[in-house]
Amino acid sequence: MLKQILSAITAISLIAVPYKDGCPGKTVVLGDSIASGYGLSDYVAGDNYSAPLSFGNLIADKCGEYKNYAVDGKTSDELLELFSRPAGEMADSVAAADTVIISIGGNDFLRPMINAVKTAALTDSELIGSILNGEFSPSKLTGYSDRVMQAALSAASSVDVEKTVRNIKEITEKISRANPNAEIVLLTIYDPFAGSALLKAAADVAEERLGILNGGIKALAGKNIRIADVYTAFRGHESEYTNIGRLDIHPSAEGHYAISKLILAG
Numbered sequence: 001m002l003k004q005i006l007s008a009i010t011a012i013s014l015i016a017v018p019y020k021d022g023c024p025g026k027t028v029v030l031g032d033s034i035a036s037g038y039g040l041s042d043y044v045a046g047d048n049y050s051a052p053l054s055f056g057n058l059i060a061d062k063c064g065e066y067k068n069y070a071v072d073g074k075t076s077d078e079l080l081e082l083f084s085r086p087a088g089e090m091a092d093s094v095a096a097a098d099t100v101i102i103s104i105g106g107n108d109f110l111r112p113m114i115n116a117v118k119t120a121a122l123t124d125s126e127l128i129g130s131i132l133n134g135e136f137s138p139s140k141l142t143g144y145s146d147r148v149m150q151a152a153l154s155a156a157s158s159v160d161v162e163k164t165v166r167n168i169k170e171i172t173e174k175i176s177r178a179n180p181n182a183e184i185v186l187l188t189i190y191d192p193f194a195g196s197a198l199l200k201a202a203a204d205v206a207e208e209r210l211g212i213l214n215g216g217i218k219a220l221a222g223k224n225i226r227i228a229d230v231y232t233a234f235r236g237h238e239s240e241y242t243n244i245g246r247l248d249i250h251p252s253a254e255g256h257y258a259i260s261k262l263i264l265a266g
Contacts (some may be wrong), residue, residue: 022264023063024183025098029056030079030090030171034187035070035103037059039243039250055251055259056101062264067093075107076167083174095178101228101263102171103187108164110192110249111212113206116155161209165216172225184225185263187215190234192242192249228262 029035029048037054044050048068049057060066069090071078079102082090094100106140172184191206214231221227234241234255241255242248251259 004111009171024097026065027059027099027101028093028097029068029070029101031070031103032074032107033072034106036072039248040253053253053256055120055256058257058260059263073107076164079104080167080171083171094175097182099180099183099185100175101185104168104212105164106189109159109161109189109210112155113137115123159209161213164213168217169220170221176224185228186217186220186225188217188227188229188231190231192238192244194238196244230259230262233258233262
């Protein structure tokens, strides 16, 4: 399956500096459930090395030395708070790393929206059944779309994307102080809702706020910070690269492969 999507992947980065030997050296992955491998068939909760097709494990399989400290559900507030604690294994790994990959902000932004969408869907038992089965009823789309639009709009407007960007900036500063030689790779945040015709209303609402958030992340690019633009790589491929067909916003195996190629492009 992975070979079949090779031609569909376009490696995109804001700063294209190829890694020596095509690998990022000693690598540390930080962040949320996108980085842990949640949603993949082999994933075991709490074991970030259990799903061989997660982007971190794909990179490790090719390049070796790798530590993954991602935690399902983690927000940018929570990741930032970890750097305020006394040094531990994670801090030691970051200090010794050549590359630190960060996937964070998705829970700040997408979780409130997906929860709102699920709540709207649960008001119609027949419709939620069709969503989970991947069988959509066109006759119900109009009324449902209106409910989703209102729920998603309310959730999106409550997200403080500027604060999320400030948190990510502070995280990168703390990493740079601990390890001035490490390259930091920040992942932008994709819009999974765009992969479902049923959830198009949520995608439309997400775009403006998501644009502000990703714009803030991209603005952090600099001497030791590179952006892996997952949003752009996923654009037009959301239905394949995510599990949104079953109301799961996380990347599919194809999505993780795309992220790994994006990162390794350097």
